[in-house]
Amino acid sequence: MIHHILGALLLLELLGSCIIGEHNLPSLSAKISKFLESEGGPAGNPHDILEGTRWALLVAGSRGYENYRHQADVCHAFQLLKKGGLREENIIVFMYDDIAFDADNPRPGVIINSPSGDNVYEGVPKDYTGDNANVQNLFGVILGNTSALTGGSGKVLDSGPKDHIFIYYSDHGGPGVVAMASDEFVYADDLINVLKQKHQGNAYASMVFYLEACESGSMFEGLLPETINIYAITAANATEDSFAAYCPDDYPYISPAYDVCLGDVYSVSWMEDSEKHDLRSETLGQQLQVVRRRTAVENSEGGSHVMQYGSPVLSREYLYTYMGTSTLNDNYTLSKRIATPSTVKAVSQRGADLLHHQHKFNKAPKDSTRRLEAQKQLLNEISNRMLVDNKIKKISRLLFGTKRGIAMLHTVRTGGQPLVDDWSCLKTFVMIYEEHCGSLSRYGLKYMRAIANMCNANITTEQMSMAAARICIMN
Ligand SMILES: *[C@@H]1O[C@H](CO)[C@@H](O)[C@H](O)[C@H]1NC(C)=O
Ligand SMILES: *[C@@H]1O[C@H](CO)[C@@H](O)[C@H](O)[C@H]1NC(C)=O
Numbered sequence: 001m002i003h004h005i006l007g008a009l010l011l012l013e014l015l016g017s018c019i020i021g022e023h024n025l026p027s028l029s030a031k032i033s034k035f036l037e038s039e040g041g042p043a044g045n046p047h048d049i050l051e052g053t054r055w056a057l058l059v060a061g062s063r064g065y066e067n068y069r070h071q072a073d074v075c076h077a078f079q080l081l082k083k084g085g086l087r088e089e090n091i092i093v094f095m096y097d098d099i100a101f102d103a104d105n106p107r108p109g110v111i112i113n114s115p116s117g118d119n120v121y122e123g124v125p126k127d128y129t130g131d132n133a134n135v136q137n138l139f140g141v142i143l144g145n146t147s148a149l150t151g152g153s154g155k156v157l158d159s160g161p162k163d164h165i166f167i168y169y170s171d172h173g174g175p176g177v178v179a180m181a182s183d184e185f186v187y188a189d190d191l192i193n194v195l196k197q198k199h200q201g202n203a204y205a206s207m208v209f210y211l212e213a214c215e216s217g218s219m220f221e222g223l224l225p226e227t228i229n230i231y232a233i234t235a236a237n238a239t240e241d242s243f244a245a246y247c248p249d250d251y252p253y254i255s256p257a258y259d260v261c262l263g264d265v266y267s268v269s270w271m272e273d274s275e276k277h278d279l280r281s282e283t284l285g286q287q288l289q290v291v292r293r294r295t296a297v298e299n300s301e302g303g304s305h306v307m308q309y310g311s312p313v314l315s316r317e318y319l320y321t322y323m324g325t326s327t328l329n330d331n332y333t334l335s336k337r338i339a340t341p342s343t344v345k346a347v348s349q350r351g352a353d354l355l356h357h358q359h360k361f362n363k364a365p366k367d368s369t370r371r372l373e374a375q376k377q378l379l380n381e382i383s384n385r386m387l388v389d390n391k392i393k394k395i396s397r398l399l400f401g402t403k404r405g406i407a408m409l410h411t412v413r414t415g416g417q418p419l420v421d422d423w424s425c426l427k428t429f430v431m432i433y434e435e436h437c438g439s440l441s442r443y444g445l446k447y448m449r450a451i452a453n454m455c456n457a458n459i460t461t462e463q464m465s466m467a468a469a470r471i472c473i474m475n
């Protein structure tokens with residue numbers, strides 16, 4: 001019996017080699033020894049056999065205590081994968097790392113991702129922290145290009161053709177863009193090009209990308225090909241906010257010592273689902289359904305549409321392929337039960353920062369410096385937002401006329417088209433805006449579509465420069 005199977009493996013391998021035109025003997029012997037190992041092991045679940053190595057890249061794109069939740073999400077994901085059996089050398093973490101010991105943290109050195117959750121901060125590797133959590137390092141890490149790195153641990157996705165890569169990212173975003181802790185932007189076309197390069201380098205068998213951010217669908221829509229074995233799932237579609245979870249005053253109640261949201265709806269949904277199942281028996285597609293229900297708009301005041309992009313065929317793969325599984329979950333097979341909605345009134349990513357300042361203000365004793373500080377932060381944030389709102393509105397009106405100018409802020413291209421065709425135009429226009437009008441800031445990312453629409457309408461660089469100068473400098 002065993003000889004038959006070995007013979008079949010050999011034949012398959014030879015056929016495979018003919019197709020790719022070379023004989024790959026080391027990989028053949030690895031396959032046979034792996035096969036023998038599994039033959040000798042417990043009968044077990046057929047999905048226990050995994051060829052290749054699991055890699056994970058975890059990225060929190062924000063900083064500042066008001067954004068507690070993004071780093072909490074990423075720390076939690078690290079613990080989950082570690083329990084699943086991934087080796088620390090194969091998990092790479094990007095986080096600013098300014099939360100655990102922030103003066104506002106009621107439990108110094110501890111980060112939690114749910115009201116009664118464990119400390120998820122312990123043992124998280126500090127691979128790329130502070131300003132090393134930047135775009136250049138992110139792309140260097142994905143491509144496994146150590147000479148592109150500056151600072152950080154030097155760990156990269158040093159993956160091969162049989163390996164499986166899981167990327168999870170949590171932060172603020174906007175149409176066609178997500179932010180990094182270094183305050184730079186990751187543009188969708190650059191990210192997609194890096195993923196295509198990784199594919200051309202034959203550096204993975206399959207990849208799964210979980211993305212939590214506002215308008216996260218716009219990072220992949222019309223951009224991620226079906227043919228490069230990448231399956232992306234996003235917290236929101238291309239035109240809506242994503243939502244924070246476990247916020248002050250929401251049910252389930254968090255300790256009043258916290259005046260921040262502890263997690264994000266989509267993120268805690270997939271992690272809490274993964275923690276309660278034998279991941280050898282739950283597929284990516286099954287998890288998508290559970291998470292989609294829990295994140296859905298109908299469930300709460302705030303909700304978003306969980307979307308999928310890329311290679312849908314990968315939805316049939318088991319979560320085990322990417323996340324491993326913890327033996328503690330062996331008895332939790334997939335239940336059909338609908339997960340309980342996590343939140344009653346989720347708070348949008350863009351509202352969560354304001355909520356923090358507001359709560360800090362309300363809780364601080366009258367006339368305390370803390371109260372004054374919170375008040376200042378709140379007023380600053382609100383006035384900055386109003387300034388950005390006004391400047392963009394006025395520029396659009398100047399370019400398109402009073403009435404069309406307002407419509408062009410929100411016009412959405414149809415039929416699954418990407419946000420913009422000419423990405424270099426978008427980047428140039430953002431630069432022009434920031435040169436004349438100051439930083440867009442994380443809040444201003446929501447205007448990426450307004451700026452993209454200027455490019456799509458063939459506004460020239462000169463027109464954009466003139467308009468920005470007129471609104472922001474001459475006024
Ligand atoms: C690696 O990064 C360096 C520095 O950015 C670049 O010059 C080089 O072309 C990259 N190598 C590959 C293989 O992409
Ligand atoms: C995207 O979300 C918005 C807001 O929730 C909704 O109106 C729209 O129908 C959604 N579009 C898709 C394609 O899901």
Ligand SMILES: *[C@@H]1O[C@H](CO)[C@@H](O)[C@H](O)[C@H]1NC(C)=O
Pocket residue numbers: 327328329330331
């Ligand atoms: C799972 O169930 C079996 C049989 O009831 C039991 O022996 C085992 O200890 C359980 N495993 C865990 C991790 O609870």
Ligand SMILES: *[C@@H]1O[C@H](CO)[C@@H](O)[C@H](O)[C@H]1NC(C)=O
Pocket residue numbers: 456457458
């Ligand atoms: C912009 O220019 C392109 C190329 O010249 C043209 O095909 C397109 O129709 C123009 N779009 C608009 C909105 O004028």
